[in-house]
Amino acid sequence: xxxxxxxxxxxxxxxxxxxxxxxxxxxxxxxxxxxxxxxxxxxxxxxxxxxxxxxxxxxxxxxxxxxxxxxxxxxxxxxxxxxxxxxxxxxxxxxxxxxxxxxxxxxxxxxxxxxxxxxxxxxxxxxxxxxxxxxxxxxxxxxxxxxxxxxxxxxxxxxxxxxxxxxxxxxxxxxxxxxxxxxxxxxxxxxxxxxxxxxxxxxxxxxxxxxxxxxxxxxxxxxxxxxxxxxxxxxxxxxxxxxxxxxxxxxxxxxxxxxxxxxxxxxxxxxxxxxxxxxxxxxxxxxxxxxxxxxxxxxxxxxxxx
Amino acid sequence: xxxxxxxxxxxxxxxxxxxxxxxxxxxxxxxxxxxxxxxxxxxxxxxxxxxxxxxxxxxxxxxxxxxxxxxxxxxxxxxxxxxxxxxxxxxxxxxxxxxxxxxxxxxxxxxxxxxxxxxxxxxxxxxxxxxxxxxxxxxxxxxxxxxxxxxxxxxxxxxxxxxxxxxxxxxxxxxxxxxxxxxxxxxxxxxxxxxxxxxxxxxxxxxxxxxxxxxxxxxxxxxxxxxxxxxxxxxxxxxxxxxxxxxxxxxxxxxxxxxxxxxxxxxxxxxxxxxxxxxxxxxxxxxxxxxxxxxxxxxxxxxxxx
Numbered sequence: 001x002x003x004x005x006x007x008x009x010x011x012x013x014x015x016x017x018x019x020x021x022x023x024x025x026x027x028x029x030x031x032x033x034x035x036x037x038x039x040x041x042x043x044x045x046x047x048x049x050x051x052x053x054x055x056x057x058x059x060x061x062x063x064x065x066x067x068x069x070x071x072x073x074x075x076x077x078x079x080x081x082x083x084x085x086x087x088x089x090x091x092x093x094x095x096x097x098x099x100x101x102x103x104x105x106x107x108x109x110x111x112x113x114x115x116x117x118x119x120x121x122x123x124x125x126x127x128x129x130x131x132x133x134x135x136x137x138x139x140x141x142x143x144x145x146x147x148x149x150x151x152x153x154x155x156x157x158x159x160x161x162x163x164x165x166x167x168x169x170x171x172x173x174x175x176x177x178x179x180x181x182x183x184x185x186x187x188x189x190x191x192x193x194x195x196x197x198x199x200x201x202x203x204x205x206x207x208x209x210x211x212x213x214x215x216x217x218x219x220x221x222x223x224x225x226x227x228x229x230x231x232x233x234x235x236x237x238x239x240x241x242x243x244x245x246x247x248x249x250x251x252x253x254x255x256x257x258x259x260x261x262x263x264x265x266x267x268x269x270x271x272x273x274x275x276x277x278x279x280x281x282x283x284x285x286x287x288x289x290x291x292x293x294x295x296x297x298x299x300x301x302x303x304x305x306x
Numbered sequence: 307x308x309x310x311x312x313x314x315x316x317x318x319x320x321x322x323x324x325x326x327x328x329x330x331x332x333x334x335x336x337x338x339x340x341x342x343x344x345x346x347x348x349x350x351x352x353x354x355x356x357x358x359x360x361x362x363x364x365x366x367x368x369x370x371x372x373x374x375x376x377x378x379x380x381x382x383x384x385x386x387x388x389x390x391x392x393x394x395x396x397x398x399x400x401x402x403x404x405x406x407x408x409x410x411x412x413x414x415x416x417x418x419x420x421x422x423x424x425x426x427x428x429x430x431x432x433x434x435x436x437x438x439x440x441x442x443x444x445x446x447x448x449x450x451x452x453x454x455x456x457x458x459x460x461x462x463x464x465x466x467x468x469x470x471x472x473x474x475x476x477x478x479x480x481x482x483x484x485x486x487x488x489x490x491x492x493x494x495x496x497x498x499x500x501x502x503x504x505x506x507x508x509x510x511x512x513x514x515x516x517x518x519x520x521x522x523x524x525x526x527x528x529x530x531x532x533x534x535x536x537x538x539x540x541x542x543x544x545x546x547x548x549x550x551x552x553x554x555x556x557x558x559x560x561x562x563x564x565x566x567x568x569x570x571x572x573x574x575x576x577x578x579x580x581x582x583x584x585x586x587x588x589x590x591x592x593x594x595x596x597x598x599x600x601x602x603x604x605x606x607x608x609x610x611x612x
Contacts, residue, residue, distance in 0.1 A: 184452075227590065233568060258527040
């Protein structure tokens with residue numbers, strides 16, 4: 001079972017290097033992350049994008065990219081389509097985002113999933129390693145679905161459970177987060193929680209459990225009749241997967257790593273392999289972590305396919 | 307400018323004592339009331355069945371402090387009586403939730419004829435956080451009251467927050483209007499609202515304030531991260547007020563900062579004609595004293611209306 005980012009790195013190290021199609025690595029922070037990942041033996045990059053910009057970025061971080069395959073492309077949608085196609089055709093077991101807006105990548109993945117007839121919905125998982133919690137926590141969907149309805153939430157859960165099974169968690173626990181509180185009536189997100197819990201109990205999502213908690217107060221304090229005591233906050237009951245009610249909530253919460261003592265790693269698990277989705281503002285060490293997560297997951301997905 | 311909870315308490319203590327009205331007091335609140343009374347912040351005015359309140363107080367630390375009891379034997383009239391005393395002026399300055407349910411309290415406050423809501427205002431809840439790494443207070447709103455505010459409501463929620471900023475002595479508040487992404491995207495309504503508020507501020511419609519939006523969390527929290535996304539602003543990396551898109555984000559964000567981040571928080575209802583203090587589980591016993599101090603400061607520094 002993969003419980004920490006150190007476990008992820010260890011696995012990636014033992015299973016690498018893996019080919020990764022990097023989309024528009026035209027920024028030095030991304031290039032530095034690729035350099036570090038290559039030097040550590042995690043990856044063998046295929047660089048797709050504006051070759052001049054790629055070379056400039058590589059020069060800035062003193063990275064000799066001459067041994068690697070380079071594919072020229074100037075238009076972001078085209079670059080994205082090309083890289084994601086390589087993932088789906090099996091040419092590269094992983095794709096990774098560079099300095100490119102994520103919406104291009106989601107569009108490419110949706111097209112390829114449709115062509116493959118997988119029926120898989122695209123959703124992003126942002127995994128956290130947080131102090132005091134003995135497993136990785138995943139916020140989802142943090143990138144694609146703006147206001148997912150019940151049907152979309154069901155698909156998002158299936159994707160997350162799939163990933164957690166790959167990470168070695170036989171029965172992940174899920175919290176359906178909601179802004180439901182003592183005022184304001186019943187929120188749709190809370191109605192969704194009730195419906196999803198019934199669906200999980202009926203076995204709709206495979207081996208997993210939806211817990212009776214929709215807020216962090218419920219999770220950390222065990223109920224809203226308790227009061228926070230800073231000396232006794234513990235995350236022992238923290239579920240593995242946190243389904244967020246909407247994109248605004250998911251993206252805002254998952255990026256608290258810029259503020260709190262947590263580490264974040266974001267990815268999309270497609271039917272053919274992981275796509276590493278760092279934010280355009282992430283720094284090289286964080287991007288390396290996210291690349292290792294994709295390498296580890298790619299290894300598990302290959303095994304699954306076999 | 308006040309930069310910590312300690313400074314809020316010290317500033318509030320320098321002013322004349324206020325009358326804090328508590329409908330249906332509960333035993334758990336009495337040590338807090340005693341502490342606030344001893345600090346010279348308030349004289350508690352307890353409303354309910356006289357004999358049972360006497361019994362409650364006699365066994366508590368409040369017995370040693372100055373307090374008042376207002377006899378009201380009809381449980382259905384206690385809250386209305388409390389609000390009437392505050393509306394009349396002189397008999398009460400601040401309303402505390404006491405043993406009344408959250409929704410009942412809000413319904414009564416919002417009553418057009420007998421409540422505490424001035425015409426044309428809306429009420430909102432602001433969570434004040436003390437940063438961990440430097441002496442600074444940040445405001446996050448709305449974290450409890452409004453479910454899905456539309457743009458005109460967000461405008462008023464922002465005005466309420468700016469008023470609390472003024473109470474804290476922030477001369478030109480820097481505001482981040484949060485959304486999932488930093489670009490204006492017609493498909494994501496929160497980004498449109500954020501852009502409108504930002505433009506309104508540019509035209510000085512909020513007075514002395516710098517409002518930036520949409521901002522995603524990474525751009526709001528880090529000037530370097532924002533720079534990597536091509537965003538230059540004095541707001542990024544030094545935000546005073548975070549305006550969230552809706553309650554799912556607001557409530558969960560406030561909880562996350564406390565329970566994952568262990569950040570100290572206190573809150574206050576704004577927009578009412580007189581300060582109102584709620585009872586929320588993610589505010590610690592110690593910080594409820596800060597809430598009373600904040601309410602006292604609001605009484606003398608222009609009230610709770612933006």
